[in-house]
Amino acid sequence: MNQKKQKEYLGIREIAKLAHVSPSTVSRVINSPERTSVEVREQVNAVIQKYHYVPNQMAKNLFSKSSNSIAVFIHDMTNAYFILLLKELSRLAFEHKLTLLTCNIDNNHIQEQEYLDYCQAIRTKGIIVVDGPLTELYKRVPPSMKLVSFDRTMDSLKCSSVTANHLQGIDLLLGYLVRLGHRKIAFAAGNNNSFAAKARRQAYQQLIGWKYNLPYREEYVHGFECSIRCGLDIVNYYMSLPDPPTAIACANDTMAIGVLMGAQHLGLRVPEDLSIVGFDGLNENFSFPRLTTVKQDYKQIARLLFDNITDPKRTEEVHHDVVDVTLCIGQTTGPVKK
Amino acid sequence: MNQKKQKEYLGIREIAKLAHVSPSTVSRVINSPERTSVEVREQVNAVIQKYHYVPNQMAKNLFSKSSNSIAVFIHDMTNAYFILLLKELSRLAFEHKLTLLTCNIDNNHIQEQEYLDYCQAIRTKGIIVVDGPLTELYKRVPPSMKLVSFDRTMDSLKCSSVTANHLQGIDLLLGYLVRLGHRKIAFAAGNNNSFAAKARRQAYQQLIGWKYNLPYREEYVHGFECSIRCGLDIVNYYMSLPDPPTAIACANDTMAIGVLMGAQHLGLRVPEDLSIVGFDGLNENFSFPRLTTVKQDYKQIARLLFDNITDPKRTEEVHHDVVDVTLCIGQTTGPVKK
DNA sequence: CTGTTAGCGCCTTCAC
DNA sequence: GTGAAGGCGCTAACAG
Numbered sequence: 205m206n207q208k209k210q211k212e213y214l215g216i217r218e219i220a221k222l223a224h225v226s227p228s229t230v231s232r233v234i235n236s237p238e239r240t241s242v243e244v245r246e247q248v249n250a251v252i253q254k255y256h257y258v259p260n261q262m263a264k265n266l267f268s269k270s271s272n273s274i275a276v277f278i279h280d281m282t283n284a285y286f287i288l289l290l291k292e293l294s295r296l297a298f299e300h301k302l303t304l305l306t307c308n309i310d311n312n313h314i315q316e317q318e319y320l321d322y323c324q325a326i327r328t329k330g331i332i333v334v335d336g337p338l339t340e341l342y343k344r345v346p347p348s349m350k351l352v353s354f355d356r357t358m359d360s361l362k363c364s365s366v367t368a369n370h371l372q373g374i375d376l377l378l379g380y381l382v383r384l385g386h387r388k389i390a391f392a393a394g395n396n397n398s399f400a401a402k403a404r405r406q407a408y409q410q411l412i413g414w415k416y417n418l419p420y421r422e423e424y425v426h427g428f429e430c431s432i433r434c435g436l437d438i439v440n441y442y443m444s445l446p447d448p449p450t451a452i453a454c455a456n457d458t459m460a461i462g463v464l465m466g467a468q469h470l471g472l473r474v475p476e477d478l479s480i481v482g483f484d485g486l487n488e489n490f491s492f493p494r495l496t497t498v499k500q501d502y503k504q505i506a507r508l509l510f511d512n513i514t515d516p517k518r519t520e521e522v523h524h525d526v527v528d529v530t531l532c533i534g535q536t537t538g539p540v541k542k
Numbered sequence: 543m544n545q546k547k548q549k550e551y552l553g554i555r556e557i558a559k560l561a562h563v564s565p566s567t568v569s570r571v572i573n574s575p576e577r578t579s580v581e582v583r584e585q586v587n588a589v590i591q592k593y594h595y596v597p598n599q600m601a602k603n604l605f606s607k608s609s610n611s612i613a614v615f616i617h618d619m620t621n622a623y624f625i626l627l628l629k630e631l632s633r634l635a636f637e638h639k640l641t642l643l644t645c646n647i648d649n650n651h652i653q654e655q656e657y658l659d660y661c662q663a664i665r666t667k668g669i670i671v672v673d674g675p676l677t678e679l680y681k682r683v684p685p686s687m688k689l690v691s692f693d694r695t696m697d698s699l700k701c702s703s704v705t706a707n708h709l710q711g712i713d714l715l716l717g718y719l720v721r722l723g724h725r726k727i728a729f730a731a732g733n734n735n736s737f738a739a740k741a742r743r744q745a746y747q748q749l750i751g752w753k754y755n756l757p758y759r760e761e762y763v764h765g766f767e768c769s770i771r772c773g774l775d776i777v778n779y780y781m782s783l784p785d786p787p788t789a790i791a792c793a794n795d796t797m798a799i800g801v802l803m804g805a806q807h808l809g810l811r812v813p814e815d816l817s818i819v820g821f822d823g824l825n826e827n828f829s830f831p832r833l834t835t836v837k838q839d840y841k842q843i844a845r846l847l848f849d850n851i852t853d854p855k856r857t858e859e860v861h862h863d864v865v866d867v868t869l870c871i872g873q874t875t876g877p878v879k880k
Numbered sequence: 881c882t883g884t885t886a887g888c889g890c891c892t893t894c895a896c
Numbered sequence: 897g898t899g900a901a902g903g904c905g906c907t908a909a910c911a912g
Contacts, residue, residue, distance in 0.1 A: 212607075212686050213665075215905055226883045231907060241881060256682065261663035262603040263905035267888050269550075271600060281629045282827065284622070291619045294646040298653065303660070306644040308632040315636065322641070325599035327551075344594065348550050431827050465830040468806035489620065489769050492803040553889055564899045569891060579897060601889035604904050 214255055223251040234259060271326040273303035274513055277319065279311055279336030283430070283458060285484045285502070286334055289354070292506035293332065300514060302329070309336060317341055323349065330513030337397045350519050352512040354505065355400040364512045364523040366505055370400065370483075373498035374407035374453070375415070376531040377481050380496070381451045382416055385540035386479060389418070390449035392438045392459055395427035401455045404483060408453065424449060428459065435462020439470060439478075450479065450540045457482035461491045464536060475538030485532060494534035500527065552593055561589040572597060609664040611641035612851055615657065617649055617674030621768070621796060623822045623840070624672055627692070630844035631670065638852060640667070647674060655679055661687065668851030675735045688857050690850040692843065693738040702850045702861045704843055708738065708821075711836035712745035712791070713753070714869040715819050718834070719789050720754055723878035724817060727756070728787035730776045730797055733765035739793045742821060746791065762787060766797065773800020777808060777816075788817065788878045795820035799829045802874060813876030823870060832872035838865060 220227040225244060232240050233248040240248075251257070265271045276293055278286055290306065297304035305328065307319040320341060323331055330350030333342075342361055345351060351363040381389050391408040394401030405425065413420045423445055428434050438459065442449055454460040460482030464474060472478050474493070485499030508525050511518050558565040563582060570578050571586040578586075589595070603609050614631055616624055628644065635642035643666065645657040658679060661669055668688030671680075680699055683689060689701040719727050729746040732739030743763065751758045761783055766772050776797065780787055792798035798820030802812060810816050812831070823837030846863050849856050 212684070216907095217905080227905090228884080228907075229882060232882085235907080239881075244882080258659060258662045260604075260665070260905050261660070262600060262607075262609055262665065263888090264907080265600040265888095266598075266604045266890090266905085267907055269600075269888070281625055282622075284620075287619055287625060291646055291648075294644070295648075298646075298656075303643065305641065306632070308629055308636075310629075310633075318636075321596060322599070324596045327598070327600065346550065433827050433830055435830050462830060465803065465806070468803070469831055489771050492771055492773050492800055493807055554891095555889080565889090566891080566900080567898060570898085573891080577897075582897080598889050601904090602891080604889080604906090605891055607904070 213260070214257055216257075216259065219248070219251055219255065219257050222255070223248045265326075269327060271303065271328060272301070273305055273326065274329050274510075275305040275307055275319070275323050275331045277307045277309050277316065277331055277333045277336070279309050279334065281308055281310075283335075283456075284486055284490060285457065285500075288486070288502045289334065289506055292503055293510060296506060296510045300510075302514070311336065313339060313341065320345065330519075332509045332513065335398055335400065350513040352509050354509055355398070355403075357399050362522055364518075364525075366508045366512070366525045366527065367403075368400070368500040368505070368529050369526050370403040371407040371411070373483055373500075373529040374404055375411055376498055376529070377453055377483070377496075378408070378411055378416055380531060380533070381453070381479060381481065381537065382418075384451075384479065384537060386451045387418060387540070388424075388447065388449040389451045389453060390424040390426075390442050392442075392452055392454045392463065393425060393427045394430045394455040394459070398430075401430070404455050430456060430459055432458055432462035432465065435459065435464065436466035436469065438463050439466040439472070443470070443472075451481070451537070452478065453481045453483075455483060457484040457486040457490065457495060457497055460495055460497065460536075461486075464491060464493075464495065474536050476541065479537040479540075481537060485529075493536060495532075496534040496537040497532050498529045499532045500529050551598070552595055554595075554597065557586070557589055557593065557595050560593070561586045603664075607665060609641065609666060610639070611643055611664065612667050612848075613643040613645055613657070613661050613669045615645045615647050615654065615669060615671045615674070617647050617672065619646055619648075621673075621794075622824050622828060623795065623838075626824070626840045627672065627844055630841055631848060634844060634848045638848075640852070649674065651677060651679065658683065668857075670847045670851065673736055673738065688851040690847050692847055693736070693741075695737050700860055702856075702863075704846045704850070704863045704865065705741075706738070706838040706843070706867050707864050708741040709745040709748070711821055711838075711867040712742055713749055714836055714867070715791055715821070715834075716746070716749055716754055718869060718871070719791070719817060719819065719875065720756075722789075722817070722875060724789045725756060725878070726762075726785065726787040727789045727791060728762040728764075728780050730780075730790055730792045730801065731763060731765045732768045732793040732797070736768075739768070742793050768794060768797055770796055770800035770803065773797065773802070774804035774807065776801050777804040777810070781808070781810075789819070789875070790816065791819045791821075793821060795822040795824040795828065795833060795835055798833055798835065798874075799824075802829060802831075802833070812874050814879065817875040817878075819875060823867075831874060833870075834872040834875040835870050836867045837870045838867050 216227045216230050220230045233245050294304050309316050333353045335355050353365045393405040412418050463480050482495045482497040554565045554568050558568045571583050632642050647654050671691045673693050691703045731743040750756050801818050820833045820835040
């Protein structure tokens with residue numbers, strides 16, 4: 205059995221031989237066909253087709269000193285909004301012929317560091333960091349690797365960011381509720397270390413008295429887990445206050461959906477007995493009745509994040525984009541009960 | 543300005559020079575330190591640390607003829623169950639120092655083909671195909687690239703698969719409902735081309751008469767969109783039948799949550815007026831009250847999918863694993879109303 | 881328009 | 897235990 209070990213894949217040289225040309229000609233047929241004669245081109249293409257030749261991307265990468273990829277560091281894959289964002293980023297990456305590396309961090313710093321090292325090892329073009337706590341790990345990324353954060357502060361770093369206009373969003377929600385006659389508006393804050401959750405809470409605290417002239421009540425602002433499950437806890441907490449609110453604003457849509465389910469389960473009518481609003485913009489597919497919420501345009505956000513890494517005009521300097529949000533009136537808000 | 547262009551990253555040769563050794567020694571210090579003397583090792587490691595040397599993964603890949611990656615082709619990223627699976631696969635990949643490529647297919651065949659080509663170009667170890675319609679595209683993947691499908695039939699292909707035991711699951715649900723006294727049990731089927739949806743519908747149709755001796759009613763089996771939004775449509779459809787069911791079994795949890803929300807919104811009490819069951823096992827975090835459902839163990843499924851690609855013992859031949867499921871009794875089911 | 885040559889950065893024989 | 901040489905598959909110079 206002196207049989208040669210069969211090669212798994214053919215290389216450019218084999219194809220060249222089969223087509224009776226040189227390897228560089230094969231390369232040109234693939235990468236700049238206009239610089240080859242029609243005859244040779246067709247001949248080479250025929251061989252490529254016949255043997256299903258697929259150029260080895262790893263060799264290309266080595267030569268180009270880039271894996272042509274960008275990474276997304278995502279901390280909470282159970283948050284449907286981040287998945288929407290991820291999907292859009294995936295679309296953009298595909299459109300630009302870039303590979304998107306989805307790195308599930310799960311609030312594990314060791315894992316985060318390992319992914320960072322790996323990104324360096326493959327010379328990723330850049331990293332998009334979605335949410336999650338602030339860390340110092342990123343200080344060591346080389347300047348050639350672009351860094352962009354979404355809803356995350358990295359003050360000490362020369363790092364671009366994209367953020368939704370949380371203040372504007374909360375303003376829109378509070379304004380709308382006040383116009384419906386609500387005066388007792390609670391805010392169910394997230395208790396995690398998310399930047400967005402904090403910003404929204406602060407916006408509420410700032411606006412409620414200063415702009416809307418409503419008394420600020422300690423007990424109306426309370427931290428909860430960001431999950432659907434704790435919706436009932438939220439409703440129970442607020443409804444058992446001596447003077448319960450007529451509307452609950454939630455730090456995000458996930459919580460709002462939980463509150464909606466909890467309220468309905470307790471027999472409260474929404475919005476007759478209680479108005480509920482969220483924040484994110486998941487409403488179309490994720491709840492019924494449709495949530496009144498503030499929509500952060502995930503397509504626009506994804507585009508900005510992406511451009512901050514790939515667009516030469518934008519990567520030059522640090523950008524801090526704040527994205528406008530819009531009010532989406534759904535069926536979970538109504539005039540306050542007399 | 544005769545300044546040399548500064549190199550972005552140091553190579554193994556630069557490190558070797560700085561440590562006064564040869565490149566091969568640096569390589570050994572990194573890859574098989576036991577074959578180097580302690581002195582040299584420490585010296586080299588010091589230089590590596592000092593300059594934050596990160597070996598170029600692309601060169602390694604080229605040499606090893608493998609990108610050390612596996613790909614997941616996912617068709618519906620809005621399905622929370624698939625995200626659970628994705629997250630677990632991501633964890634496993636990290637554990638095994640493999641890169642996980644998340645390919646969002648979105649039912650686009652052209653995109654699917656391009657991702658397939660890319661996977662070949664980087665010599666991916668294998669592809670995990672989650673759900674989605676059956677296609678012929680996969681016929682051309684080379685035999686060295688392992689292929690595993692989840693909840694998807696690829697009869698014509700020599701391809702391993704992992705499937706939940708849908709029949710068992712539907713049996714558990716129907717059995718439980720019957721024990722609660724239900725005789726009028728509807729099945730809200732998905733209308734998409736998902737294998738799981740079909741299998742569950744067939745299981746219902748098969749068991750309802752044959753095992754439970756209940757009359758099969760055409761109008762009790764109806765196809766709907768797999769979204770939360772259409773929950774109200776489902777409830778409306780069934781409740782306006784001349785003889786409405788007392789329980790609705792849904793093709794998956796997403797639909798069941800929609801039905802739950804729709805029912806509550808219409809003022810129906812769950813489970814007093816209507817029992818609702820799902821299928822998947824999202825219940826812990828995704829709905830309130832907790833859904834009665836059938837749980838497919840996503841950790842076990844992820845493990846099997848993964849092993850079918852990476853475990854030499856399993857990749858040898860084609861496996862068709864059927865995973866047992868368990869009944870999770872929640873709060874959306876109760877005895878039938880007298 | 882096409883072929884020859886050299887090298888991307890690393891790893892692994894093979895000598896020493 | 898360590899160094900020198902060659903090659904993984906491709907592309908971009910440079911000649912012809």
